Amino acid sequence: MADTTRDITTLPMSRPRGILVAKRGSLAWLGVVPFFLYTTLFLLLPALWLTTDAFRSPTGGYTFSFIQKLFQSQYENAFFTSIRISLVTALVGGIFGLFVAYAALREDVPRWVRPLLTTYSGVAANFAGVPLAFAFVATLGGAGLVTQFLARFGLDIYARGFSLYTFTGLTITYVYFQLPLMILIIIPSLEGIKREWREAATNLGATHTQFWRHIGLPILFPSLLGAMVLLFGNAFSAYATPYALTSGSVNLVPILIGNVTSGEVVADPNLGDALALGTIVIISISVVIYALLQRRSDKWLRR
Amino acid sequence: MRRPRIAPWSAFWLLLAVLYFLIPMYATAEFSLQTGNGQYGFDAYREILNDPSFKSSFLLSLRLAVETVLVSLIIMVPTVYWVHLKLPRLRRVMDFIAILPFMVPPITLAIGLLRELHPLVTVRQLTWLLSSPQQLILPYVIIVMPFTYRSLDAGMRAIDLRILTEAAQSVGASWLTILFRVILPNLRSALLSAAFLTITVVMGEFTIASLNQFQTFSVYIQYIGAAKANPAAALSIISFTLTWGLMLSILIIGRQRGSQQQAQIGTTR
Structure with a gap:
């Protein structure tokens, strides 16, 4: 089974070509027309309309005014907040996930821990959006179980300025889908650190710390960074979770796109297009960085 | 040989993960069972199950999920095979x-x-x-396409398509026979895990349904949650x-072939 989370760029294997492989000039390409037609119609063209409409003025003709609007404080602020929450949750989820995955793979940990952890991660990474938001309301909301529990011990977190419906609360919630994703992505890379390297280093007198500082981390670094870049994009595109949790009180780009498009605040579709274009650009950059890092890490961690 | 004792450091991180994973689930479960004044019961669940919108939204999402599975497999299987x-x-290019x-x-x-869609759908039918x-x-x-593609790609890589096809052709099988009676049976676990993940994603999809104002399951949960906390927890x-059920099914199906855990990135968040 392909590992979806890791295999974003798969290197095609070269195989001997059999007699069935199409020769130049044959009509075999007709077989893939339905697929390409579908992706063109429902993926490429919508993205293209967004891009052109972001530059189109309502009166006809082209304009940069919507793109310029992105730099107005309100919209610029949304980009900053989105980038900030994506960075923070990618870092927290990434580092937390790295330690958990590493701990689960250690030889002193019972063998059943790992399948249990990956199974739960598979579920948790897919359990996101609206139900996740309400799970956290039940946990850390004003009447939430943990909130009440702490209050019984005299720690009223809401009186001390905490709120689930803020940037901090959103961060705690996002980590619930970032952490399991990190665990799933990083376990194969951690397994790529061969035991023989470890033994070789130990034989040469290296300590545990020295091994990680000079061998383990440098090898792992590209995949570690790559995984976090992926988490970044994952958080950036989140819409359902922040929508259900904060109903728009935290100024995030996807929420803003939803608002200006559906006219809940003020309908301004071209501005929505410009915001969407900005999102696509940011996530595309992160995917390109991920692909480059992946290529680098494949050198050592060939699986 | 006895295993060495768990290092406190490993135990700490694993315990932290377990707490972070399980506390919200426990809290939600308990919250959904509260009936006020410290009493517990299934009132919230009863309220949900008696709500006709629950049934209609759930069935709508389920129907969309099944239809998405069908459409995506009909498009993807022949394409990836070809x-x-x-x-x-x-x-x-496909990658x-x-x-x-x-x-x-x-x-x-x-958006x-x-x-x-409006200018596109000019055909009256x-x-x-x-x-x-x-x-x-x-x-x-489109949303489930990356997963469907990778699942089918890996499934087809694992079997020798060329030999299967040539063998079937040599005994005179038509393309349809080859696809349905030779290729598909060999791809069972790839097809099933693609299908289950598609269902998981579609059942949880909120963004597009809500912007288009259709009351799917997620949109219904959001609507309930905005007003009532306990039924939302339920x-x-x-x-x-x-x-859980869907992901476990994927795991059980994939067990024959050492499958890895799946997660779709950036879909239902």
């Missing part, structure tokens, strides 16, 4: 296209499609689509159980 068999040079849905997140896809929730299938097939538990 590319593997006849056009191996296109594999690189690239499979990343694109991640770069165009649902919220942007939704792009919103713009496009298709205008029903504009008011029908079935239009959601169009973007859903719905979260129902939804979580559903995800």
